[in-house]
Amino acid sequence: xxxKVAIDAPGKKMLLMGNEAVARGAIEAGCQFASAYxxxxxxxxxxxxxDVAKDFGMHAQWSTNEMVAxxxxxxxxxxxxxxxxxxxxxxxxxxxxxxxxxxxxQIGRGGMVVAIGDDxxxxxxxxxxxxxxxxxxxxxxxxxxxADPQEAKDFVKIGFELSEQLKSPIYVRxxxxxxxxxxxxxxxxxxxxxRRPDFFATPIELGMEMISKYxxxxxxxxxxRVHTVRLKEAEEISNNFTHNILxxxxxxxxxxxxxGVTRHYVEEAVRKLxxxxxxxxxxxxxxxxxxxxxxxxxxxxxxxxxxxxxxVVETDVRSFAKDAAxxxxxxxxxxxxxxxxxxxxxxxxxxxxxKISGKDAPVIPERADxxxxxxxxxxxxxxxxxxxxxxxxxxxxxxxxCEALGIDYIGVGDIGCYGMMGLxxxxxxxxxxxxxxxxxxxxxxxxxxxxxxxxxxxxxxTFYHAGLPSLINASFNNAKFTTVILxxxxxxxxxxxxxxxxxxxxxxxxxxxxxxxxxxxACGIDEVAILDPYNITKSIEGTKQLLSKDKASxxxxxxxxxxxxxxxxxxxxxxxxxxxxVDQNICNGCMTCxxxxxxxAIIWDDNTQKAxxxxxxxxxCANCTQICPQKAxxxxxxx
Numbered sequence: 333x334x335x336k337v338a339i340d341a342p343g344k345k346m347l348l349m350g351n352e353a354v355a356r357g358a359i360e361a362g363c364q365f366a367s368a369y370x371x372x373x374x375x376x377x378x379x380x381x382x383d384v385a386k387d388f389g390m391h392a393q394w395s396t397n398e399m400v401a402x403x404x405x406x407x408x409x410x411x412x413x414x415x416x417x418x419x420x421x422x423x424x425x426x427x428x429x430x431x432x433x434x435x436x437x438q439i440g441r442g443g444m445v446v447a448i449g450d451d452x453x454x455x456x457x458x459x460x461x462x463x464x465x466x467x468x469x470x471x472x473x474x475x476x477x478x479a480d481p482q483e484a485k486d487f488v489k490i491g492f493e494l495s496e497q498l499k500s501p502i503y504v505r506x507x508x509x510x511x512x513x514x515x516x517x518x519x520x521x522x523x524x525x526x527r528r529p530d531f532f533a534t535p536i537e538l539g540m541e542m543i544s545k546y547x548x549x550x551x552x553x554x555x556x557r558v559h560t561v562r563l564k565e566a567e568e569i570s571n572n573f574t575h576n577i578l579x580x581x582x583x584x585x586x587x588x589x590x591x592g593v594t595r596h597y598v599e600e601a602v603r604k605l606x607x608x609x610x611x612x613x614x615x616x617x618x619x620x621x622x623x624x625x626x627x628x629x630x631x632x633x634x635x636x637x638x639x640x641x642x643x644v645v646e647t648d649v650r651s652f653a654k655d656a657a658x659x660x661x662x663x664x665x666x667x668x669x670x671x672x673x674x675x676x677x678x679x680x681x682x683x684x685x686x687k688i689s690g691k692d693a694p695v696i697p698e699r700a701d702x703x704x705x706x707x708x709x710x711x712x713x714x715x716x717x718x719x720x721x722x723x724x725x726x727x728x729x730x731x732x733x734c735e736a737l738g739i740d741y742i743g744v745g746d747i748g749c750y751g752m753m754g755l756x757x758x759x760x761x762x763x764x765x766x767x768x769x770x771x772x773x774x775x776x777x778x779x780x781x782x783x784x785x786x787x788x789x790x791x792x793x794t795f796y797h798a799g800l801p802s803l804i805n806a807s808f809n810n811a812k813f814t815t816v817i818l819x820x821x822x823x824x825x826x827x828x829x830x831x832x833x834x835x836x837x838x839x840x841x842x843x844x845x846x847x848x849x850x851x852x853x854a855c856g857i858d859e860v861a862i863l864d865p866y867n868i869t870k871s872i873e874g875t876k877q878l879l880s881k882d883k884a885s886x887x888x889x890x891x892x893x894x895x896x897x898x899x900x901x902x903x904x905x906x907x908x909x910x911x912x913x914v915d916q917n918i919c920n921g922c923m924t925c926x927x928x929x930x931x932x933a934i935i936w937d938d939n940t941q942k943a944x945x946x947x948x949x950x951x952x953c954a955n956c957t958q959i960c961p962q963k964a965x966x967x968x969x970x971x
Contacts, residue, residue, distance in 0.1 A: 338384040340522050348517045350510040351376035353481035354447050357488030358416045359388055361443075362523040365408035366392040367401035369797065370826035371420030372456035373511035374449030378418055379827065382838040389526045394829055394838045397767075397797040398423035402430050402446070410440030411529040414492050421450045421463045422766070428466065434501055435471045436554040440532045443495030445488055447504040449511045452640040452675040456508075458747060458766070460673065462642035467503040468618040472558050474566045475503045475618040477592040481515040483575065483615060489520070494569065498562050499534070505617075507640055509593045509675070567619040575615025578624045580631050584610040586689055587632035587660075589625075591617045591645055594638040594676050601681040607689050620648045622656075629657035636688055637664035640676055663688055717752050719933040720894035720951035723818050725865035727753040727760035728929060728959070729889070730787065730816060732868075733875035742783040746770035746799075748791040749825040750818050757930040761789055768798025771815055775806050778813040785879060786813035792848060793823040793831040800851065806884055807856030814879060815857070815886045817848055820893040828896045852886045859885035866891055868958040894951050909952025911968050914944050918964035929959050 336346050337356045348356065354377045358366060366385070368378035378392060385392035391408075395401035398419045405415035419427070424446075431446070448467075454460040467475045476491055478484040484506065491502040542549050570576060580587075587610040590598045595613045602609055612628050614621070617639075629635065635653075637646040646664035653660055663669040669684050670676070682694045717724045727750075734741050743761030745754045746769060753760040763773060774788035790799050795817050803815060823829040830836045835845040852860050861878050863871040871889070878885045898908055911933075921941040925934050933949035934956060936942075945956075945965070957965045 335380070335384045337380055338387055339519065342519055342521045344519045345516045346519065347514055348481050348485075349376060349512060349514050350478075350481045350484045350506065351449075351512070352380050353485040353517050354416075354418070354488050354504070354506070355380035356517065356519070357485035358445070359384070359390075360485070360520045360522055361489045361492040362414060362525075362527065363416050363492065364390050364413040364527065365405060365415040366390060366418070367395045367404045367415070368418035369395055369398045369401055369423055370823050370829040371423050371449070372826055373451055373508040374418050374420045374447065374506065375826045375829065376511070377416075377447060378838060379829070381416075382840075385839055388522070392838050394823075394831065396832060398426035399430060402427045402434075405444055406430070406434055406439055408440075409442035409444050410532055410534065411442065412440060412532060413442040413527055413529060415442060415444050416447060416488070417444065418447045419449070420457065421448060421461060422457060424448050424463045424466055428470065431471050431501065435473050436558060437535045437538060438499040439495070439501060440534050441496065442527070443492035444501045445491040445495060445504055446501050447488065447506060449506045449508065450641065451508050453508070458764070460641055462640070462644060464503075464505055464618065464644045465642060467505065468644060471501070471503070472563065473501050473503050474498065474569070474616065475505055477505050477615060477617050478510055479593050479595045479613075479615070480510065481513065481517050484510060485517050487575075487615065494566075497569075498566060500562055505592070507592055513593075563619055567622060570616045570619050570621040571623045573616040573621065575613070576621045576624055577613045577615075578610070578628060579612075580610035580628060582631065584608055584631065585633045586610070587612065587628045587635040588638065588685075589614060589628070589635060589645060589649060590638040592640065594640060594681065597676055597678045597681040598638055600678050601685055604678075604694065605682060605685055605689070605691055607685060607691065609685075614645065617645050618648070620645070620652060622652060625649060625652055626656050629653055629660050632660065634661045634663065634688060636669060636684060637662070638670060638676060638681060638684075639664075641673065714755070715752055716755070716930065716932050717749065718895055719931055719949045720953035720955070721749075722820055722865045722889065722891035722894065723750040723753055724758060724929065724931065725868060725871075725891075725953075725955050726816065726818055726889040727758040727789075729863070729865055729868060729871040729875055730760060730887075731758070733872045733879060734785070736872065737876055737879060739784045739879060741785040741787050742777055744770045744773050744777065744786070744788045746788075746790045746794050748794055748818075750789060750791055753789065757927055761787070766798075767794050768802055771799050771802035771806065774813045774815070775802060775809065775811045778806075778811040779809075787816055788813060789816045789818065791824070792817060792819040792821065792833055793829075795848065796832045796846070800855065803852065803855045803857065810884075812882065812884050814884075815852070817852070817886065817888045819848060819888050819890045820896075821890075822893045822896045824893045824896070828893070828899070848888055852888070857884050857886050859883060860888065861886070862888045862890055864891055865889045866953060866955060868955060894953065898951060911947045911950035911952055912945055912954065912956060912965050913968050914942065915964045915966055916940070916942055916944075918962050919943055920962055920964075922961060924959060924961055925956050925965070929956060931956060
């Protein structure tokens with residue numbers, strides 16, 4: 333077994349990324365089922381497990397979406413096996429309906445850990461939000477918040493134990509800095525025995541319990557027992573949780589409560605400022621460890637809460653303090669003392685603590701010196717599609733076809749790397765929302781009569797994930813718009829994971845690929861064209877033909893992701909495609925390649941007023957040769 337997470341060496345320390353540590357925790361917990369849909373910052377959890385799953389009698393799968401991942405995981409628990417379900421914060425929204433039901437009706441006798449990577453600051457997401465609001469307020473299930481890779485591993489193991497004790501899913505809330513940070517992780521034992529599957533009809537048992545008690549199935553009883561039984565037991569667990577650590581020596585006027593990675597920021601900030609404070613570190617943030625919070629409140633005059641992203645713990649502390657210690661001042665997001673959005677860091681924590689404790693705000697000259705040193709080398713950098721990305725060519729084709737037909741179209745985009753098609757110079761669409769939202773919104777826009785045509789752009793993996801119901805809806809309601817499916821044969825934005833159309837699953841097993849065109853036709857769309865965006869002229873003509881028809885239609889632009897294509901060539905020991913160059917004697921500086929296509933490998937020289945091509949970035953797609961009016965772009969000749 334080559335993977336470092338698979339080493340069976342209790343006590344050994346290994347440097348792991350937080351997501352790898354989650355995977356190791358699942359292995360040490362004897363987890364036998366893992367499911368997820370790829371999404372940054374959590375993608376590496378399932379990727380890590382899929383590489384070693386067979387070695388540990390585990391099944392690991394990329395599910396078509398997060399709801400299916402949760403259903404599949406729950407199915408494993410009803411057969412007595414432990415299941416890990418992973419995703420990012422947007423993915424938890426897909427799990428809402430089934431997760432509420434599993435929280436009320438209980439899972440099977442196998443434990444379930446739901447590990448979700450929140451993305452404060454929205455580094456790789458369309459927005460930021462705090463998934464703890466759903467976990468604590470809607471699902472009403474215990475929430476664990478690891479601060480580093482070691483705790484990520486440990487909390488997953490603990491989560492499975494708590495899940496089986498409480499007969500409830502357990503929520504492990506990760507954040508980007510925990511998911512992608514690295515640290516030493518001490519390994520525990522890997523269980524040698526594997527649980528034999530056995531079916532447990534837990535919901536039927538609960539139903540019979542209600543019938544014997546009331547004479548009927550009382551749904552309110554399910555919710556009642558969450559509060560009167562499970563959450564009370566979970567609160568007792570939280571009060572005794574070894575990672576809910578209260579440090580109070582007496583005489584402190586200031587108390588600090590911190591969750592997740594902010595605990596480390598607090599430790600450093602307190603040390604740098606030299607302040608005296610009582611400190612409650614919360615590894616289990618819901619339910620609140622009321623006895624420890626009470627003890628903290630009784631010993632101080634002020635309390636500041638540090639957490640990312642919303643004031644979830646702060647709200648609970650404020651509510652509890654009204655009766656337990658009404659005279660104590662509570663500071664945090666609600667009071668405006670900590671940022672209401674984005675990530676925290678040591679400097680932000682130091683500024684808050686300095687203000688509350690009456691100390692001077694910290695000055696770190698090194699930061700200013702570094703900023704001054706690098707500022708001359710910093711330039712504007714716009715996010716863009718990769719060189720040779722087929723999505724750029726697809727957007728160019730659609731735009732040119734519409735221009736040729738004189739069509740004023742309304743474009744709706746979706747979530748994926750192709751979201752950058754909405755940026756200059758391609759400008760394929762004006763709207764984006766959530767996964768599947770392109771086809772979904774097109775259903776409504778098409779019925780308003782605006783524009784000559786409505787065009788919805790969606791990626792292949794996203795189409796399997798969330799596009800199908802909306803496309804069925806379009807057929808069902810006779811919504812006449814064109815769906816453009818960008819099939820690059822991989823889940824590109826999150827790390828090149830396979831999807832139902834690739835013919836391979838997460839564990840590398842060959843499976844029957846699910847045909848996109850067959851699905852589209854099964855949804856009731858008869859007009860379907862499959863085009864190669866690298867053949868620009870032919871694709872423009874094919875797009876014009878389809879857009880000329882007054883009915884619902886679908887264009888599938890099929891060409892492999894350029895980055896994945898190069899990765900596969902390297903694995904096979906093949907050289908990269910030959911780059912192209914601009915013949916400076918022919919180029920007249922028209923800037924068509926820059927202003928209309930915008931490949932990052934194309935460089936504009938203000939001095940010569942001509943374009944050139946960066947050999948290091950060029951991937952030999954030949955698209956630029958097709959759009960250059962002067963035919964000045966040519967393939968490099970090997971020497």
